[in-house]
Amino acid sequence: AAGVIQSPRHLIKEKRETATLKCYPIPRHDTVYWYQQGPGQDPQFLISFYEKMQSDKGSIPDRFSAQQFSDYHSELNMSSLELGDSALYFCASSSSFGSVLSEQFFGPGTRLTVL
Amino acid sequence: AQKVTQAQTEISVVEKEDVTLDCVYETRDTTYYLFWYKQPPSGELVFLIRRNSFDEQNEISGRYSWNFQKSTSSFNFTITASQVVDSAVYFCALSELPGTGGGADGLTFGKGTHLIIQP
Numbered sequence: 001a002a003g004v005i006q007s008p009r010h011l012i013k014e015k016r017e018t019a020t021l022k023c024y025p026i027p028r029h030d031t032v033y034w035y036q037q038g039p040g041q042d043p044q045f046l047i048s049f050y051e052k053m054q055s056d057k058g059s060i061p062d063r064f065s066a067q068q069f070s071d072y073h074s075e076l077n078m079s080s081l082e083l084g085d086s087a088l089y090f091c092a093s094s095s096s097f098g099s100v101l102s103e104q105f106f107g108p109g110t111r112l113t114v115l
Numbered sequence: 116a117q118k119v120t121q122a123q124t125e126i127s128v129v130e131k132e133d134v135t136l137d138c139v140y141e142t143r144d145t146t147y148y149l150f151w152y153k154q155p156p157s158g159e160l161v162f163l164i165r166r167n168s169f170d171e172q173n174e175i176s177g178r179y180s181w182n183f184q185k186s187t188s189s190f191n192f193t194i195t196a197s198q199v200v201d202s203a204v205y206f207c208a209l210s211e212l213p214g215t216g217g218g219a220d221g222l223t224f225g226k227g228t229h230l231i232i233q234p
Contacts, residue, residue, distance in 0.1 A: 033221055042206060043160070045221025056220045088158060103150065104222065106160040 002026055004107035006091050012113045013081050021076040021110045025093030031055065032074040033104060034066060035090040043090060049074060050096065078112075086114045117142040119209050121225035128197055129233050136192045136228045138207030144168075149183065149190045150208040150222065160206070166190065194230075202232045 005024040013019050025032050031050045035043040036059075045058035049068035060066075063081075068074045078085060088111050092104035118141040128134050140149065151163040164174065166183050174181050178195045194201055208222040 042224040042226050048221055058221050090160060103162050103165045105162065108159050
């Protein structure tokens with residue numbers, strides 16, 4: 001079965017650079033979520049999109065922005081990168097069809113290292 | 116505000132022992148969902164179970180079982196006859212129902228319990 005695809009899997013950037021992470025949800029999933037997991041930490045919810053509209057917002061820094069496109073893929077844009085942005089970034093997707101709340105299927109994550 | 120507490124930071128047991136991971140949650144909503152995820156050393160998050168707040172029936176899946184008690188706001192996870200491959204960080208998570216506009220809220224995770232199964 002198709003899973004959530006994230007690219008790139010690894011990314012190394014310098015401080016103050018920008019980074020773009022991409023997420024391709026499971027086919028026919030209409031909701032996408034972004035999470036940030038620092039070293040030894042639990043995943044922290046950043047933002048979610050349902051049918052291309054922002055659905056919920058968590059602890060996303062103002063330097064970050066995200067959007068969901070017409071094909072339901074999503075991109076997380078991160079500017080003015082800081083050392084503290086080094087983390088594993090997960091994308092998850094779910095379907096609103098049928099059950100009220102289906103489980104979120106997580107991608108393999110993008111490991112961002114800021115030097 | 117919602118909160119998930121996993122008081123056990125790390126548990127170490129010998130293979131074949133039973134082990135229970137505790138999860139206590141707080142939410143103002145009467146309708147919510149609880150989850151358990153496994154994160155092995157490779158880093159991916161593996162879905163284990165979802166339980167809604169109206170279903171307090173305990174669930175068993177092979178060596179895994181879950182005990183949901185609304186009266187104590189707990190959703191504990193037991194692994195029977197543990198194996199080395201069970202070694203991972205286990206996260207308990209909570210989600211409230213989406214609004215009428217659709218979509219869904221992000222998950223609130225606990226800090227995780229690092230489970231070490233020694234051979």
